[in-house]
Amino acid sequence: MTLILSLLTRQFVIQVSDRRLTKPDGTIHDDEVNKTAFYSRNASVAFTGLAFLGRDPTADWMLESLAQGSTLIQALRLLQTEATKKFRNLQRPQRVTPDAWRRIRRATFVTAGFAGLHNPQLAGLRGTIDELHPFMSVISxxxxxxxxxxxxxxxxxxxxxxxxxxxxxxQVRESGLGLSKGERRRLDRELSRCLPRVGSPEPAARILARAVREAADRHSGIGKSVVSMLITRNSPFFVGETLHEGNAIPVRGHRQTEEAMFRTMPDAAPMRFVYSPTDMDTFMHYSPNTVMPGLAIKSAELRKHDDDITVDMRMRARRFDIRA
Structure with a gap:
């Protein structure tokens, strides 16, 4: 089960999660599974819990469900409805007891970002010039x-x-395995010191990613390969920005550092995500999945070949009909 940390502030929203996938018996199945996705430019969605729905990865099914909504709110409602149908009709594996299956079938989908609100007073909120407000959604x-x-x-x-x-x-929310009380107190203390001093999300994302990696030292179900999703308040208005603008791709022969990963390069576009590998010496880079009305884009993957020179870059996109 994954650890997801979601942070809401007035200026930016961050969602951080590890990428480890474990089997029901606790053994590691894969350390590089993409469990998060951008919804257009204004939200991040992540899941924790059951990793496969039959033969289909839960991450792929999540993308397909969200892509069939015409708006973010409709997509979330559709995800809730389809999840109830899908999970209820899952066949229990033969080697899994009914009691264990009821435990294994647990799952949560967490969304954090900015959404428009034309009448904020109805929600007990003050109005804003851009009509955007940070939100959190939990479907479980x-x-x-x-x-x-x-x-x-x-x-x-x-x-x-x-x-x-x-x-x-x-506001910070833990989903999945969670932090210990001491880890949570330390996280809140560090964020309280950091947030009043910064205007960009990278320093806070570094703190959240470090919290996930420290929790991985305590719990084998949490991996140290981490992705941080960064949504700034003005992200929805960036028309020319690429969908997969992330931290610098590692250069062969140069060891990465945590500080360098979360550092914005001069004159570069704002980072939308930061991929932090388990091994800082690895030549590997992943970008998050992206979903929007009618379209789902699978993660780009950058890997080293045996000749240590060329790389593979893979990205898959699929279109879907939008439900009325």
Whole structure:
């Protein structure tokens, strides 16, 4: 099960998660599974829980479901409805007992970003010039709004949606395996010191990514390969920005550092994501998935060949019909 940390602030939203996929018995299946996706330019979606729906990866199914919505809100409602149908009709594997299957079937989809709100007073919020407000959405068959989990999956996925309240400077949500009490206190303390001093998301993203990697030292279900999704308040208005603008791709022969990964290059476009590998010496780079109405784009992958010179760059896109 993944650890997802989602941070809401007035100026930017960050979602950080590890990429490890484990089997029901706790053994590692893959350390580089993309569990997150950008929804257009204004939100990030991640899942934790059951990794495969039959033969299909949950990440792929999530993209396909979201791509069939005409707006973000409609896409989330569709995800809730389709998740209830899909999970209810899953066939229990022969070697899994009914009790274990009810536990394994648990899953949560977390979305964080900015959404337009024309009448914020109806939600108890003050108006803004751009009409954008930071929000958090949780769709789950086992997780409650306070982050606690039921021991077994329910028959239906419930949808919890909330805005960052006025007067609250920032809000952090843990989903999945979670932090220890000491880790959470340290995270809140570091963010409280950092956020008033910065105007860009990279320093806070570095703190969140470090928290995930430190939790991985304690729990084998959390991986140290981490992706940080960065959504700034003005991201929805960037027309010319590329969808996969991330941290610098590693150069062969040069060891990466945490500081360098989260550093914005001079005159470069704002980073939309940061990929942090388990091994800082590895020549590997991944970009997140992206979904928008009618289109799903699978992660770009950069890998080293045996000759240590050329690389593979892979990206797959698929179109979908939008449901009325």
């Amino acid at each position: 068959n086992a997780e409650w709004p306070d982050g606690s989990w039921e021991p077994e999956a329910g028959l239906e996925f419930k949808h919890y949606f909330g805005w960052l309240p006025d007067g609250v400077h920032f």
